[in-house]
Amino acid sequence: MNRIRTRFAPSPTGYMHIGNLRTALYAYLFAKSQGGDFILRIEDTDRARYVSDAVEFIERTLAAAKIIPDESPAIGGKFAPYIQSERMEIYKHYAEELVANGYAYYEETEQGRAIRQKMPRVGETTFFDVLHGNITIANSELEDQVLLKSDGMPTYNFANVIDDHLMEVSHIIRGTEFITSTPKHVLLYEYFGWELPTFIHLAPVMGKAEDGTISKLSKRHGATSFDDLIQAGYLPEAITNYVALLGWSPKNSCQEIFSMDELIAAFTLDGLSKSPAVFDYAKLDWMSGEYFKAMSDENFADAAQKYLADFDADRKIFLASLLKTRVAKLSDIPPMTAFLKNLPPFDAELFTNKRNKVTPQKSVEILAPAIKILETVDDWTLDTLNKKIAAFVEETGLKIGTVMWPLRIALSMQKVTPGGVTEILYLLGKNESLIRLNDALSKLN
């Protein structure tokens, strides 16, 4: 059996759509699971669509996602160049060979001379797809395709066949949108007398719009590129992991959290799904959270560095420990920690809590003595604060929740905080804590 070789062949648009990333991932996983090669080839034959720096962007994105090509424009390889615009002579040669053999012809147009592929008028073309089985399309559906454009560039339909053959690609993994043009490619392989690769056409990734309608994932569904997701503060590993499961599932296992190595080990073609998958942010959030929870406090603090810059080393690590179990993406951090920096406006209503039997009135009775006790605390550590408050609770004979509630509100002016009262006291420091408590007390009075 020939060596397994797959390729990812994006056009350089400067945008890595999640669907494309998934295609690249599956091609990579399949190649690696078979001990084969994964190659990156840039299909830049449409000069109008070219975006500068896009090639570099694509390589950076794949690297961030840990999808490492064996051959690429940057790495090079046995079949270089890997950028189609640098292979024009090759396409010209093969196109002319087709003309010479009567499988294609020149066409004179206003734009210049182009070469078209001659399609059979009758009969049908059948090819095998791993996911879909045999697919047959009548040749009468096919029109004579342009092979070489008047500007000398090949079309996708031509270049991809030439390159896949020359680069010895064994398995073509791409989106379903190419199913109907595959017969044209198959005919080309036949004209040249080349061996057919194996086709695997992947179902698209869909998105759910605000109004509940489902359509192919696009910008109107919010962040839909790998880069958007990174910007939002998802970990690359989490994104890759989630995307892997959008259209593939492991055999004989319910595992969901996968490292790249585990994905490679578990990946099989028959785990691929042939129906479209809807991108679900809720599940991405969950999975992302699992990655954060699994991190050490130090690693999380590093990852969240730019959001925790205001805190000293000790508090940074401590905050990280509180945040990492509550965050789905790093950008969730600012709204959660804003109150530490700036206390939200005073709101007496917040002091009312039915479950803990707290009222603004009751709060005054708790805050006043609590402040007195905290003022005497010199060793402002979690441990000491905990002991002092526990002793105070005991003294008052109140339920712990009843005591904590007014303290939390006074310190944060919000019902929900990352961490308990002791944690907030520690994060705020003695000075700021007492300022906030006294302020609340006087406003309540």
Added chain:
RNA sequence: GGCGCCUUCGUCAAGUGGUUAAGACACCGCCCUCUCACGGCGGGUUCAAGGGUUCGAAUCCCUUAGGCGUCACCA
């Protein structure tokens, strides 16, 4: 419109003639708890519809419907 592909809980999905139709996310409830979260326990909802084939169908066949794709000198 022609042609092609697809159709199991709200979402991701397992399942390949005999299962109480897995599991996960989400949702709801309970427990834990100084809040939220975490964690623990439990719950509801699914084979698009209709015909066949079969002792027996989510699994095989046909029809219908819906969704998606494609009909470019774009990929």
